[in-house]
Amino acid sequence: MARQYTLHRSSQVHASGIDYKTALNEEQYAAVSSPPGRALVIAGAGSGKTRTLTYRVAWLLDHQVDAREILLLTFTNKASREMVERVRELVPHDTSALWAGTFHSIGSRILRRHAEDLGFTKSYSILDRDDQKSILNSVIASLDIDTKQRRFPKADVLASIFSLMENTGVALTEIIASRYDQFYDWLEKIEEVRLGYIAKKLATNSMDFDDLLVLTVRLFEQQPDVLQLYQGRFKHVLVDEYQDTNSVQGRMIDLLAGERNSLMAVGDDAQSIYSWRGADMSLILGFPLRYPGSKVHIIETNYRSVPEILDLSNAAISANRGRFEKDLRSSREAQGTLPALVALPDPSTQAAFVAQRILELRDEGIPLEEMAVLYRAHFQSLEIQMELTVRGIPFAITSGLRFFEQAHIKDVSAFMRFVVNRRDEISFLRMVGLLPGCGPGTAAKLWAEWLKSGWSERVEVPPKWSDLFLKFKIPKKTAKHWEQLCYTLDELTPDGALAHPSQMIFSILEGVYADYLTASFDNAESRRADIEQLSQYGGNFDDVLEFLAQLSLMSSTDGEPSGERAAKDDEKVTLSSIHQAKGLEWKAVFLIWLVNGQFPNGRILEADDADMLEEERRLFYVALTRAKDELYLTYPMMNPKSYTGDIICRPSQFLEDFPAEMVEEWNVGNDDPWADDEPF
């Protein structure tokens, strides 16, 4: 009898040795192996989006694409770091010539090389929100606006308005009319401030975050030869989180892709949650139209969540209208237990429930780092933090406080920024303002004297700072400290050259800043430790420009130096806002404060805007899809400390978007007669 035998042809062997067909599912493989051209990959939650993108890079390298021809654009620094790391693990190729980073960091890299074409120098400073506010305040002051009679928008609000304008390309009038109606009468003055702000940025050789995108696009549009340079190099452009790109970023991608280059955009329209920052979903929804002949790949197999959780997520998002139809299927077995819906009397009981359940789950074998508590806004985590602290449960929180935005970090970098960019007024004022007896008035006078010296504009290496500065008029009280400052600055530029970043930080700390710390803060010690850590981090850089750019573009949540770093090995529960939880996953997830006015957010309910509510629902969807095995939806029935006076809470309307049978309602009893008492 003849024996039936099938011969399997060995898959093609690549330099990396990866067998793509085995490593990927069919949907993923189709995207990864797609021929050069335009492709949109719609990758649902938990479907291996990062895997697809990293394997695509590996695939390209395996198919004779030079690493330097690849550009990988991501939304966060963390994402880009992780992807590059994974590619490195995957392939033997040298990937150092590959460009990977956020839109902002890639923009700054390009602008650094061509700054002169736009009226800047390559040592331009990058402004964060705080710096923007200082500039705006000084512009407002110089414009002689009567802010007493009618309320003029605060610098913070103005920054948001201008930013929205830049990122969406919508005219100022329209933005004011639609979102800041109460300032409509100020329109002309606001425009004046805006022009003043732009002028000031140019004068001080500084760019804000938006400029990094806007000016890159302008550079490309005004200088075809520059555009050609980059189009010619980046034959393969890959974009992560495409659903969160805004119109400027979209334009930047279009320009880089040009007529010929390959473009692969990966995203999930259902997870677009950054429209408040200008993200424009129509970019991903309209991709097939904007790139005729493009291929759309849909990846619908979810490897993360059990079917019970995935079904709930699918049901929750289906209330939204503007989206690609897709049907996420779980690859996992049904568990038989449903997500829990837990109503609790008040916020502190909610916290108690979460804490207790965390301990029980740990006893059941789920480690703490596989659990997360998610919420709409950071302040909603307060009771949880207290409760976890009381019970001694360790937790890690990615709070709003960012390492690089803390005052002492910014103080130190002001010194560096000034010696690098001698037109940086903000940094100068900040630096001299640290000296005792030197307030805004004296600082401004010193700046004027500095401008008069002419050295701020001259390109050649300055002589010793001390030679220049010691001639300035200084109040008696400040004289000694001023002298000390001068010698410190001399140390930053030995022989006219820029010192090494960590050396600079050390000089600043020892020269002037240590005294200031002890005099100004009761936690001077820990701040000092932060600065020492910063100095250590500076060791990774030779170039001060590069170091300062990194500082400005990075947030602490990216996992770089943060005070708690040492204790990282400890097992910890994660507390996170939903926005920051995007892309992450845990075995057990608690989603708290599911109350109308909290989530969905009150302002959004007030605005009564269907699109905004849909985005809020996508946020809800993102939260649900973080959970692998266990999901707890909780809400308090009363909120005695409510600012709005709504003491009785209405459960979130999102809970009505799915049938009640998809969750199991838990009735939480109380066996502690003292539980209702206020803590002491």
Add this chain to the structure above:
DNA sequence: GTAGCGTAGATTTTT
């Protein structure tokens, strides 16, 4: 002009 103090006001999400 500066520094220290008290009060009012506000609390979404981040490169």
Add this chain to the structure above:
DNA sequence: TCTACGCTAC
């Protein structure tokens, strides 16, 4: 809870 601002005393 924290921060931004205005007032007052040096």
